[in-house]
Amino acid sequence: MGDFIQQxxxxxxxxxxxxxxxxxxxxxxxxxxxxxxxxxxxMDSMLGFAAGVMIAASFWSLLAPGIEMAxxxxxxxxLTAVIGFMGGGIxxxxxxxxxxxxxxxxxxxKSEGIKTSWQRSTLLVLAITLHNIPEGLAVGVxxxxxxxxxPSATIGGAIALxxxxxxxxxxxxxxxxxxxxxxxxxxxxxxLMGQASGLVEPIAGVIGALFVLKMQNILPYALCFAAGAMxxxxxxxxxxxxxxxxENIDLVTMATMTGFSVMMILDVALG
Numbered sequence: 671m672g673d674f675i676q677q678x679x680x681x682x683x684x685x686x687x688x689x690x691x692x693x694x695x696x697x698x699x700x701x702x703x704x705x706x707x708x709x710x711x712x713m714d715s716m717l718g719f720a721a722g723v724m725i726a727a728s729f730w731s732l733l734a735p736g737i738e739m740a741x742x743x744x745x746x747x748x749l750t751a752v753i754g755f756m757g758g759g760i761x762x763x764x765x766x767x768x769x770x771x772x773x774x775x776x777x778x779x780k781s782e783g784i785k786t787s788w789q790r791s792t793l794l795v796l797a798i799t800l801h802n803i804p805e806g807l808a809v810g811v812x813x814x815x816x817x818x819x820x821p822s823a824t825i826g827g828a829i830a831l832x833x834x835x836x837x838x839x840x841x842x843x844x845x846x847x848x849x850x851x852x853x854x855x856x857x858x859x860x861x862l863m864g865q866a867s868g869l870v871e872p873i874a875g876v877i878g879a880l881f882v883l884k885m886q887n888i889l890p891y892a893l894c895f896a897a898g899a900m901x902x903x904x905x906x907x908x909x910x911x912x913x914x915x916x917e918n919i920d921l922v923t924m925a926t927m928t929g930f931s932v933m934m935i936l937d938v939a940l941g
Contacts, residue, residue, distance in 0.1 A: 680817035681879050684810040687832035688875030691809065692868035694836040695802075698843025699864025702851045708844060710915055717845070717912035718922035720838030721904045722929025724805075728897040728904075730937040731831040732808060735815065735823055736893030745890060754894025761895070762804065762902040769800060791850050791863050798842050798867035801907060804899030805835045806871035810878025811892045817879075818886050826940035833940075834933040839868060845911075 678686065701708065733751060740750035770784050770793060812831050815823035847864030851857060878896070882889045912922045 684879035695868030696865035716841035718925035719929035726933035732897035740890035755898035758898025801903035806874025808896035810875035814882035
């Protein structure tokens with residue numbers, strides 16, 4: 671896979687990688703053609719697994735390389751990491767505050783962001799889209815980092831990040847399409863709405879790659895920014911959603927640790 675990806679320029683690499691992550695979102699959304707529901711324990715476990723993947727990716731694929739690059743570029747590593755990491759979290763907090771959205775499993779009167787008359791389906795898609803933005807950016811920045819020829823960035827590490835994010839996108843597609851199907855929407859439209867939440871990833875991936883290629887000095891900040899944005903999503907959304915049913919909390923915790931382990935193995939083995 672690495673040889674295939676390397677024949678393209680970094681922008682196309684980021685685009686292809688995020689097309690893959692969007693495709694896995696679409697596969698998750700396609701569950702709607704086979705069932706209206708997924709066992710709560712299974713769905714919570716998948717969300718917990720996704721949280722573990724994102725936590726591991728935030729450190730192994732983003733923060734650690736960002737800190738190392740900061741030192742290589744003569745920056746103060748801990749300061750760069752803090753500025754970038756907190757910047758990502760603040761960006762997501764502001765987006766969360768103003769973008770209208772509704773987390774899966776909640777009634778429409780609990781929608782967040784600026785109040786609108788938008789339909790529940792639109793708000794559900796926007797909720798998943800909101801945390802697909804940092805995932806796409808992370809993949810784009812990772813491939814942009816490889817193009818910068820810094821020793822701490824490898825094509826294997828960037829591919830590992832894309833694979834990990836792709837894996838955890840599966841339950842996200844299902845988390846949109848299945849509730850819409852249960853509410854009476856057709857299978858086809860439920861699928862289209864579910865996969866639509868992942869379409870932002872190729873856009874964000876290309877933007878991330880373009881950004882760091884044009885301004886390589888800010889690359890360590892960009893990596894740490896993506897990590898902060900992803901951790902915000904994990905803590906603000908994935909973990910609370912996965913543990914909403916308290917009786918599943920031990921199972922979800924182990925699923926989260928499994929997700930972390932899988933992403934860690936991917937990054938260490940491929941990176």
